[in-house]
Amino acid sequence: MRIEGKLTRWNDDRGFGFITPLHGGQEIFVHISAFPKDGVRPSIGEKLSFEIETDVSGKKQAKYVFCPERPAVKSPSPAPSRRPVSYQRKERPGFFARAIPLLVVVGLGVYGYNEYNRRAAPSPQNFAMPEAQASSQRYTCDGRTHCSQMTSCAEATYFLRNCPGVKMDGNNDGVPCEQQWCASGFAK
Numbered sequence: 001m002r003i004e005g006k007l008t009r010w011n012d013d014r015g016f017g018f019i020t021p022l023h024g025g026q027e028i029f030v031h032i033s034a035f036p037k038d039g040v041r042p043s044i045g046e047k048l049s050f051e052i053e054t055d056v057s058g059k060k061q062a063k064y065v066f067c068p069e070r071p072a073v074k075s076p077s078p079a080p081s082r083r084p085v086s087y088q089r090k091e092r093p094g095f096f097a098r099a100i101p102l103l104v105v106v107g108l109g110v111y112g113y114n115e116y117n118r119r120a121a122p123s124p125q126n127f128a129m130p131e132a133q134a135s136s137q138r139y140t141c142d143g144r145t146h147c148s149q150m151t152s153c154a155e156a157t158y159f160l161r162n163c164p165g166v167k168m169d170g171n172n173d174g175v176p177c178e179q180q181w182c183a184s185g186f187a188k
Contacts, residue, residue: 001051002049002050002051002066003021003023003028003049003050003051003052004021004022004023004047004048004049005019005020005021005022005028005047005048005049005050005062006019006020006022006045006046006047006048007019007030007042007043007044007045007046007048008020008027008044008045009027009044010042010043010044012041012042015031015032015033016029016030016031016032017030017042017044018030019048019050019062028050028052028060028061028062029059029060029061029062030042030048030050030061030062030065031061034050034061034062034063034064034065035065035067036065036066036067036070038070040067040070042067046067046069047067047068047069048062048065048066048067048068049065049066049067049068050062050063050064050065050066051063051064139155139158139159139162141159141162141163141164144159144163144166145159145163145165145166145167145168146166146167146168147168147176147177147179147180147181148180150168150176150177150180150181152181153176153177153181153182155181156168156176156177156181156182157176157182159176160174160176
């Protein structure tokens, strides 16, 4: 229920005052936050219309104050954006403007994948092992079974693959004489 009254006391430094109802009664506390946000400071003797609410401590105070004698002030329009142009909202690009870069990236990925597979796959000429044929002509199974009896990694590999009963691959990984002849991946 709205009540009519006059602002009888006001402390502008502290932002509060008291309203005396027109129909009599005790003064009602009013805070600056209850007034309209029109930029006009309250003045003593000003007619007001307000609602009364009770605060947490049980005291009455004016809320939703309306000042009928003040000219109607249009609410201020929002200030223009002060953000830099780079932050302002821009139109989103169309479907094709987004799809073309995506297609380029996918195309490059497919090309790179195919090139990697082409280079990583062994060529058919690597499968014809002329060295194996040449080594089979150079070496023969002559009863040697230990690494100390070999003269190269290639000889030990030939004996391990082709001769029975050899004792050259202690850890059974397919690489013979790792301690003497085939210690590195580049040994021949």
